[in-house]
Amino acid sequence: MTLIDHLPVLVVILPLLTAPLCVLLDRPVAAWGAALGAAWLTFVGAALLVGQVADGGAISYQLGGWAPPWGIEYRVDTLGAYVLLIVSAMAALVLLSARESVEREIFRVNGARFYAAFLLAFAGLMGIVATGDAFNVFVFLEISSLSTYALISMGRDRRALTAAFQYLVMGTIGATFILIGIGFLYMMTGTLNMLDLAERLPEVSNTRTVRAGFAFLTVGIGLKLAMFPLHLWMPNAYTYAPSVVTAFLAATATKVAVYVLLRFILGIFGIEFGLGRMPLEYLLIPLGLMGILSASMVAIYQVEIKRLLAYSSVAQIGYIVLGVGLANTHGITAAVLHLFNHALMKGALFIALGAVAYRIGATTLDAFSGLGRRMPLTMGAIVIGGLSLIGVPGTVGFVSKWYLVLAALERGLWPIALLVLVGSVMAVVYVWKVVERAYFSQASSGSGEASEAPLMMLIPLWTLVLANIYFGLHTDLSAGLARQAATVLSGGQGERHAFAYLDSPGSAAGAAGGAGLCQAAQSA
Amino acid sequence: MLASARRPNLREGVSIAAGALTFALVVVLAEGVQSGAAPTLVLAEPFPGLRIALSPEPLGLLFALIASFLWPVTILYAIGYMRAHHEQNQTRFYASFAVSIAATLGIALAANMLTLFLFYELLTLATYPLVTHAGNDAARRAGRVYLGILMGTSVGFLLLAMVWTWQLTGTLDFTRGGVFAADADHGILNVLLVLYVFGTGKAALMPFHRWLPAAMVAPTPVSALLHAVAVVKAGVFTILKVAVYLFGIDLIAELAVADWLAGLAALTIVLASLVAMTRDNLKARLAYSTISQLSYIILGAMLGVAAGVVGGGLHIAMHAFGKITLFFCAGAIMVAAHKTRVSELDGLGRRMPLTMIAFMVGALSIIGLPPFGGTWSKWLLVQGTLDNGIWLLTAALLVSSLLNVMYLLVIPVRAFFREPPADQEGEGGEAPMASLLAIGVAVTGCLLLFFLPDPIHQLVAGVLR
Numbered sequence: 009m010t011l012i013d014h015l016p017v018l019v020v021i022l023p024l025l026t027a028p029l030c031v032l033l034d035r036p037v038a039a040w041g042a043a044l045g046a047a048w049l050t051f052v053g054a055a056l057l058v059g060q061v062a063d064g065g066a067i068s069y070q071l072g073g074w075a076p077p078w079g080i081e082y083r084v085d086t087l088g089a090y091v092l093l094i095v096s097a098m099a100a101l102v103l104l105s106a107r108e109s110v111e112r113e114i115f116r117v118n119g120a121r122f123y124a125a126f127l128l129a130f131a132g133l134m135g136i137v138a139t140g141d142a143f144n145v146f147v148f149l150e151i152s153s154l155s156t157y158a159l160i161s162m163g164r165d166r167r168a169l170t171a172a173f174q175y176l177v178m179g180t181i182g183a184t185f186i187l188i189g190i191g192f193l194y195m196m197t198g199t200l201n202m203l204d205l206a207e208r209l210p211e212v213s214n215t216r217t218v219r220a221g222f223a224f225l226t227v228g229i230g231l232k233l234a235m236f237p238l239h240l241w242m243p244n245a246y247t248y249a250p251s252v253v254t255a256f257l258a259a260t261a262t263k264v265a266v267y268v269l270l271r272f273i274l275g276i277f278g279i280e281f282g283l284g285r286m287p288l289e290y291l292l293i294p295l296g297l298m299g300i301l302s303a304s305m306v307a308i309y310q311v312e313i314k315r316l317l318a319y320s321s322v323a324q325i326g327y328i329v330l331g332v333g334l335a336n337t338h339g340i341t342a343a344v345l346h347l348f349n350h351a352l353m354k355g356a357l358f359i360a361l362g363a364v365a366y367r368i369g370a371t372t373l374d375a376f377s378g379l380g381r382r383m384p385l386t387m388g389a390i391v392i393g394g395l396s397l398i399g400v401p402g403t404v405g406f407v408s409k410w411y412l413v414l415a416a417l418e419r420g421l422w423p424i425a426l427l428v429l430v431g432s433v434m435a436v437v438y439v440w441k442v443v444e445r446a447y448f449s450q451a452s453s454g455s456g457e458a459s460e461a462p463l464m465m466l467i468p469l470w471t472l473v474l475a476n477i478y479f480g481l482h483t484d485l486s487a488g489l490a491r492q493a494a495t496v497l498s499g500g501q502g503e504r505h506a507f508a509y510l511d512s513p514g515s516a517a518g519a520a521g522g523a524g525l526c527q528a529a530q531s532a
Numbered sequence: 533m534l535a536s537a538r539r540p541n542l543r544e545g546v547s548i549a550a551g552a553l554t555f556a557l558v559v560v561l562a563e564g565v566q567s568g569a570a571p572t573l574v575l576a577e578p579f580p581g582l583r584i585a586l587s588p589e590p591l592g593l594l595f596a597l598i599a600s601f602l603w604p605v606t607i608l609y610a611i612g613y614m615r616a617h618h619e620q621n622q623t624r625f626y627a628s629f630a631v632s633i634a635a636t637l638g639i640a641l642a643a644n645m646l647t648l649f650l651f652y653e654l655l656t657l658a659t660y661p662l663v664t665h666a667g668n669d670a671a672r673r674a675g676r677v678y679l680g681i682l683m684g685t686s687v688g689f690l691l692l693a694m695v696w697t698w699q700l701t702g703t704l705d706f707t708r709g710g711v712f713a714a715d716a717d718h719g720i721l722n723v724l725l726v727l728y729v730f731g732t733g734k735a736a737l738m739p740f741h742r743w744l745p746a747a748m749v750a751p752t753p754v755s756a757l758l759h760a761v762a763v764v765k766a767g768v769f770t771i772l773k774v775a776v777y778l779f780g781i782d783l784i785a786e787l788a789v790a791d792w793l794a795g796l797a798a799l800t801i802v803l804a805s806l807v808a809m810t811r812d813n814l815k816a817r818l819a820y821s822t823i824s825q826l827s828y829i830i831l832g833a834m835l836g837v838a839a840g841v842v843g844g845g846l847h848i849a850m851h852a853f854g855k856i857t858l859f860f861c862a863g864a865i866m867v868a869a870h871k872t873r874v875s876e877l878d879g880l881g882r883r884m885p886l887t888m889i890a891f892m893v894g895a896l897s898i899i900g901l902p903p904f905g906g907t908w909s910k911w912l913l914v915q916g917t918l919d920n921g922i923w924l925l926t927a928a929l930l931v932s933s934l935l936n937v938m939y940l941l942v943i944p945v946r947a948f949f950r951e952p953p954a955d956q957e958g959e960g961g962e963a964p965m966a967s968l969l970a971i972g973v974a975v976t977g978c979l980l981l982f983f984l985p986d987p988i989h990q991l992v993a994g995v996l997r
Contacts, residue, residue, distance in 0.1 A: 401650040433684050
């Protein structure tokens with residue numbers, strides 16, 4: 009066994025073990041260095057995993073050598089490797105910009121502990137994705153959630169404490185629901201291994217217990233996902249958390265929740281049960297649409313830009329939920345793809361907001377007055393990120409929207425396609441609100457000295473912005489992987505199908521995509 | 533261009549040189565295509581089977597030729613205008629201008645609908661800073677209307693139509709004779725055609741025309757090139773492309789809704805002309821005249837007969853030269869005499885004879901009188917309506933020509949034959965030299981197009997071969 013064989017567990021353990029190291033180092037800068045190193049190493053590991061999965065199919069790793077289903081299995085398939093890559097890339101980029109921001113914004117606690125909590129949250133998210141064990145999902149979910157509550161409460165505004173508490177209550181309810189759901193499934197099948205679950209569930213799927221478990225899981229994950237109307241914790245949490253945390257959470261936490269949703273509904277229960285026999289389709293499509301329209305509407309009226317983007321996130325999650333609800337290959341492709349694309353755009357936008365908060369000290373609409381002149385690079389990034397949010401062709405937002413509209417039309421649901429596009433038009437309104445203020449208003453006299461953001465913020469910011477454009481034009485990597493994952497998921501056969509699919513002619517493109525990602529990782 | 537921001541002469545020199553070079557390249561390309569070459573440049577492939585690619589064809593070449601020819605001319609004009617007017621942020625201005633032209637050429641040469649849409653949106657975004665150049669509240673409001681209508685229609689309707697077409701046919705490539713199967717459901721095709729036509733907000737078909745008058749707060753060179761040539765022509769060009777290469781004119785002739793759209797276009801022609809008569813602000817009057825003229829081309833595309841398409845294609849060229857002349861003159865009047873209203877122009881012919889003569893030429897060309905270019909396209913369009921057999925459309929074209937006479941010719945007439953107000957006698961003179969030069973080029977274009985329409989006619993007729 010070489011180190012490479014341990015990759016599935018390494019990408020979880022590396023940040024997990026670096027976290028206590030950060031506390032021991034005790035000095036913020038040293039802790040930052042350690043955290044950054046761990047994040048980048050993890051990212052390289054995740055990129056290697058993508059390559060491995062593309063070459064050889066899903067990887068199974070037995071923790072401690074105990075064979076599944078008795079031992080805990082870590083299992084990384086196409087979708088998993090893809091999400092691992094997103095999460096680790098975002099962590100690595102966000103941490104790059106974190107040092108200055110943390111110095112400015114975190115003063116009630118030692119900065120080193122911030123990095124420790126950050127790494128724990130990161131490790132938790134990676135663990136949720138890497139594991140192949142349903143109960144393990146819950147454990148990692150709690151690791152990441154608890155550390156997230158701590159991170160949010162570190163915000164400089166005292167309202168961060170209430171926001172964190174609110175999230176704590178809602179998040180715990182969600183986690184409890186998930187636990188109850190998993191418990192029900194265990195009761196009926198006697199196993200916690202996801203593959204085993206997928207195999208044994210069809211026999212007992214007519215029982216009320218399984219259906220109740222399904223319902224508990226869906227609601228619980230919906231809470232974590234901030235799916236409309238369970239999103240109430242999110243705007244406050246995003247608004248009052250430190251900028252770095254907001255950027256990281258917006259780009260990763262909800263994405264991992266989407267992953268869990270896909271994994272449970274499509275992977276474990278199977279598309280036929282999840283969306284066929286249970287009325288989930290009739291729940292997800294309307295809720296997705298309501299989320300898109302109502303959250304976009306609310307976003308238009310926000311004056312605090314972090315909150316505006318938080319509501320926009322609720323809307324974007326609506327797109328993902330809608331994609332899952334449409335339940336055809338294009339719909340699920342759109343959902344998986346938007347997971348990646350939304351991470352790119354929201355990551356860029358929130359890092360830019362962090363830069364604004366760093367220079368101006370606030371992120372209200374007023375703070376943006378005249379910023380077009382004073383922070384041209386940051387504002388340029390916000391404009392491009394915003395265009396991507398709208399879904400202008402040439403950006404990633406367009407690609408996801410394309411698949412989503414295509415999926416709706418394929419089902420013959422053209423009113424839904426129209427409503428999705430109405431959501432885009434609403435995005436124009438709230439994005440342009442910021443743009444107009446930045447370019448057409450004079451700065452208020454008090455904050456005249458602000459200049460461009462520090463280089464360490466601009467580098468990750470523009471990396472993400474350029475990625476927004478690059479992946480908007482060259483979708484072989486992102487959409488290729490998403491399509492592959494979607495085909496596997498909507499095949500309804502769970503994981504085992506992955507091998508069959510990978511033998512088909514389509515695998516050549518997938519393998520090329522994986523290799524390309526590795527190159528991208530190395531050059532980055 | 534941004535690099536040379538601190539040296540205005542260099543900056544404008546670069547602009548003109550780049551413009552001339554672009555035009556030369558397009559001419560070479562046009563000759564190549566005429567002799568049978570079909571180069572295709574693939575830029576990217578975001579969706580399997582759906583590429584972002586450029587590939588010239590006759591209609592697109594015509595549009596590219598016009599846009600790339602008028603770009604350096606406009607910059608020549610802009611040099612005089614912007615300096616005389618002491619505008620701010622000139623570097624941003626020229627940079628956005630260049631991006632806009634690039635986007636226009638992208639639209640012209642697009643090989644499929646996706647590419648066209650990409651550049652279409654790019655054009656909207658690149659012209660936004662030009663429209664709001666003044667940076668004041670009026671500009672901001674105009675910018676909102678501009679962006680709201682153009683983005684709203686393109687995202688809401690055009691994108692939907694595009695994805696729908698892709699879903700039905702599996703291709704968005706511009707293909708001779710259309711992409712739809714012969715047995716395709718006409719109900720859906722009707723809906724699609726409506727979505728395409730309304731989705732192309734840049735074509736300013738009523739009721740989506742409000743952005744065009746709003747955009748007139750922009751500096752005049754912008755109005756001239758972008759709102760007489762690039763942006764609006766990108767709109768009608770898109771409609772022509774869709775009609776000829778996605779639907780095919782035979783299919784258009786069969787679709788019931790095409791007649792209604794042609795009727796709506798005719799209505800827009802007459803209504804916009806009527807509104808133009810009530811506008812005292814010179815640029816607003818020209819804007820409504822543009823709306824009216826654009827609908828000529830939409831009408832041509834919706835007729836479903838060959839003469840309509842050729843006439844529409846020709847009218848893109850003819851109207852471009854005529855309208856740019858008018859806008860140049862309007863700008864020259866504003867710079868030299870500080871007048872923006874028609875009612876203030878009395879007697880101006882004595883102080884700015886060259887400008888007013890040029891205005892007269894432009895107006896006559898728009899009206900469609902010989903010996904100016906506009907004659908040919910109107911001729912063909914009228915012939916198209918006769919072929920189509922709906923006499924109401926023919927009537928609309930003729931009525932509109934009369935209305936043109938009334939609202940356009942009145943301007944030079946006032947300028948030459950009325951006495952100037954006593955208190956302004958002898959004030960000011962002609963426009964800046966650079967601007968006059970540009971006006972001269974445009975006027976020559978109007979004349980040449982009457983005597984030598986053949987190359988362009990050949991080019992457009994190639995669409996149908």
